[in-house]
Amino acid sequence: xxxxxxxxxxxxxxxxxxxxxxxxxxxxxxxxxxxxxxxxxxxxxxxxxxxxxxxxxxxxxxxxxxxxxxxxxxxxxxxxxxxxxxxxxxxxxxxxxxxxxxxxxxxxxxxxxxxxxxxxxxxxxxxxxxxxxxxxxxxxxxxxxxxxxxxxxxxxxxxxxxxxxxxxxxxxxxxxxxxxxxxxxxxxxxxxxxxxxxxxxxxxxxxxxxxxxxxxxxxxxxxxxxxxxxxxxxxxxxxxxxxxxxxxxxxxxxxxxxxxxxxxxxxxxxxxxxxxxxxxxxxxxxxxxxxxxxxxxxxxxxxxxxxxxxxxxxxxxxxxxxxxxxxxxxxxxxxxxxxxxxxxxxxxxxxxxxxxxxxxxxxxxxxxxxxxxxxxxxxx
Amino acid sequence: xxxxxxxxxxxxxxxxxxxxxxxxxxxxxxxxxxxxxxxxxxxxxxxxxxxxxxxxxxxxxxxxxxxxxxxxxxxxxxxxxxxxxxxxxxxxxxxxxxxxxxxxxxxxxxxxxxxxxxxxxxxxxxxxxxxxxxxxxxxxxxxxxxxxxxxxxxxxxxxxxxxxxxxxxxxxxxxxxxxxxxxxxxxxxxxxxxxxxxxxxxxxxxxxxxxxxxxxxxxxxxxxxxxxxxxxxxxxxxxxxxxxxxxxxxxxxxxxxxxxxxxxxxxxxxxxxxxxxxxxxxxxxxxxxxxxxxxxxxxxxxxxxxxxxxxxxxxxxxxxxxxxxxxxxxxxxxxxxxxxxxxxxxxxxxxxxxxxxxxxxxxxxxxxxxxxxxxxxxxx
Numbered sequence: 041x042x043x044x045x046x047x048x049x050x051x052x053x054x055x056x057x058x059x060x061x062x063x064x065x066x067x068x069x070x071x072x073x074x075x076x077x078x079x080x081x082x083x084x085x086x087x088x089x090x091x092x093x094x095x096x097x098x099x100x101x102x103x104x105x106x107x108x109x110x111x112x113x114x115x116x117x118x119x120x121x122x123x124x125x126x127x128x129x130x131x132x133x134x135x136x137x138x139x140x141x142x143x144x145x146x147x148x149x150x151x152x153x154x155x156x157x158x159x160x161x162x163x164x165x166x167x168x169x170x171x172x173x174x175x176x177x178x179x180x181x182x183x184x185x186x187x188x189x190x191x192x193x194x195x196x197x198x199x200x201x202x203x204x205x206x207x208x209x210x211x212x213x214x215x216x217x218x219x220x221x222x223x224x225x226x227x228x229x230x231x232x233x234x235x236x237x238x239x240x241x242x243x244x245x246x247x248x249x250x251x252x253x254x255x256x257x258x259x260x261x262x263x264x265x266x267x268x269x270x271x272x273x274x275x276x277x278x279x280x281x282x283x284x285x286x287x288x289x290x291x292x293x294x295x296x297x298x299x300x301x302x303x304x305x306x307x308x309x310x311x312x313x314x315x316x317x318x319x320x321x322x323x324x325x326x327x328x329x330x331x332x333x334x335x336x337x338x339x340x341x342x343x344x345x346x347x348x349x350x351x352x353x354x355x356x357x358x359x360x361x362x363x364x365x366x367x368x369x370x371x372x373x374x375x376x377x378x379x380x381x382x383x384x385x386x387x388x389x390x391x392x393x394x395x396x397x398x399x400x401x402x403x404x405x406x407x408x409x410x411x412x413x414x415x416x417x418x419x420x
Numbered sequence: 421x422x423x424x425x426x427x428x429x430x431x432x433x434x435x436x437x438x439x440x441x442x443x444x445x446x447x448x449x450x451x452x453x454x455x456x457x458x459x460x461x462x463x464x465x466x467x468x469x470x471x472x473x474x475x476x477x478x479x480x481x482x483x484x485x486x487x488x489x490x491x492x493x494x495x496x497x498x499x500x501x502x503x504x505x506x507x508x509x510x511x512x513x514x515x516x517x518x519x520x521x522x523x524x525x526x527x528x529x530x531x532x533x534x535x536x537x538x539x540x541x542x543x544x545x546x547x548x549x550x551x552x553x554x555x556x557x558x559x560x561x562x563x564x565x566x567x568x569x570x571x572x573x574x575x576x577x578x579x580x581x582x583x584x585x586x587x588x589x590x591x592x593x594x595x596x597x598x599x600x601x602x603x604x605x606x607x608x609x610x611x612x613x614x615x616x617x618x619x620x621x622x623x624x625x626x627x628x629x630x631x632x633x634x635x636x637x638x639x640x641x642x643x644x645x646x647x648x649x650x651x652x653x654x655x656x657x658x659x660x661x662x663x664x665x666x667x668x669x670x671x672x673x674x675x676x677x678x679x680x681x682x683x684x685x686x687x688x689x690x691x692x693x694x695x696x697x698x699x700x701x702x703x704x705x706x707x708x709x710x711x712x713x714x715x716x717x718x719x720x721x722x723x724x725x726x727x728x729x730x731x732x733x734x735x736x737x738x739x740x741x742x743x744x745x746x747x748x749x750x751x752x753x754x755x756x757x758x759x760x761x762x763x764x765x766x767x768x769x770x771x772x773x774x775x776x777x778x779x780x781x782x783x784x785x786x787x788x789x790x791x792x793x794x795x796x797x798x799x800x
Contacts, residue, residue, distance in 0.1 A: 118730055121701060121702070121705070121730050124701050125698065125701055125733070128694065128697060128698050128701070129698075130694060143731075144731075149735075150735050150736040150737075151695075151698065151733065151734075151735040152733070152734050152735065153731065153732070153733045153734075154731040154732040154733075155730060155731040156729070156730060156731050314508065314510060315531075317508060318505060318508050318509075318531065321501060321504050321505055321508070322501070325501070349536070350498055350501050350535060350536060351523075351524075351533065351534040351535040351536050352533070352534040353505070353531065353532070353533045353534075354531075354532045354533075355529075355530050355531040355532065356530040357530075
């Protein structure tokens, strides 16, 4: 293998694939980035076996020649060191030459780096994904749906399927659901369906979606999503992101969501979020995060919490609307904050079916987001 | 105690004094901020017994009335909670009322917070500092001198005096020295001396100076410095920062500094720093941080380092000047990087008196900064 590549392109590709490298693995080859050089360009791959990321540097893109190939080949280079060194090279171009014993010679200006590589044959193979189902989704939409649900996945590994986000894609509709038994988050959206692609009840790890969210670009481009037996692939331009699907059957959590309400409130999102945030400060001192909410006939809502060590906070909010029975209800302020912080609307609609029934939070006048928080059983 | 205070002023004062609060202390009162309300204003104090910080909110400043006092008094409030709550209050004003059992009632808009305080009588007294010696130094100069020396203090607590920075103030000249036995950093400056104030051989903890650096404002104002028997006080407008001086006699480290050189180099600061930075990447894999430097007759300097696991980096720099015997020398790349990163000049002058003698780095054409790095004994 012998080639020269534009430093900025190489740096960008390294940063992308590095997200797949785990510090926890003890398998040396997984601390490396695989580089495959061919006439068409440079393919970089990294993997922690759960997630694999590939980034491709095309030899030519329009008028720009990013890679000059002299001799094709492959090598695995130590990711951390290779990444930091490339970022710190001063020249525009980097030359890489690999000999038969996997010793890489990297030159840039008067700088010469000799790097001991590993045999690319030992690098894990990427999953083969047949295009059973492909959908294309704008990256912004995908990121927003991840943001609105991923915080609610379970962190308890004893039920692995709940550590993921449930995907349902059908009839031009995508629905994400996350539930940790104490709260539920759901995001829905339409997308341009070309054919009757569908994949129902697949579960993608919350950690994986967190990484994907970081790597997807901020500008709005289309992301192709391909699902095969036990793998999902996200493809965005020259970037490929593979992840293993979680095994197991996701429980039917939709029955948790009440369809009618005894009490309905409309509150200004910012005022309510700030009030819960202040109550959270005290409630977290007790570890339980309990906050109390009491509705009054005069349309005010009292939010309060207390800590035996520190004291008590109480405040009044005026509801924009209040319909039905006035309730006193207690809940986990942290969960309520998480739910409120993904609301993009000016006001939120909150529905109750009794002091021991799930609380439903939605943006006012929209159905694309639904958050559910279970109340606490407390004595008021 | 009963008063109302502008929220932003209170918030700023809390942020200032909070820097003195240590998480490590198990003495409850030290997790608190003491508030003293009098007709002239509000005094906030926090202390971890090593460092104490006071911030004063004047009742009146020009046309602005920051504090409205109804009843003077004192209270100690839990710092972490009080600080976060005040920051999250929405109103412009905060009312504080304290009853006889140290229960504070804090009101802001419709928000009411009851906070259990502690008896201010139990709060440690601040040191009494007689103005034995006072000097006034611009805050920017003080921050710059701290930045140029503080990284070189020892982290080894077995010789406590070396964990501090040695101050010598005499005849309108300030000199800071830090030395951890492997390297030495010195910064010097003139200041406008009114009288013959002087304090020689006092030692201020590196940690203290790090905190002071963070709290001093970015705009250039004068800082008064007062030294008493075993205390130093920094005073900047309404802010008072007290610290205990380190005990013990600082060793005479000036004799480490060679006065004449066998070899002298002038290198571009950025080029040299970047080269050492790249060599550091490899050297740190071996924990020793060893980098080799070899001078050649043709005015080039070769910088190299290697790691048995990863490989080797070599690069050539062209010196602007090279006088005297060509040397091969090895040193700790981390220490050299630290020294180079505080050089503000475009070029640096590096002086050598042999492969086993201290290396002296100075900004070219200036004497305000001197960095010394001891070489390693290696086989080239």
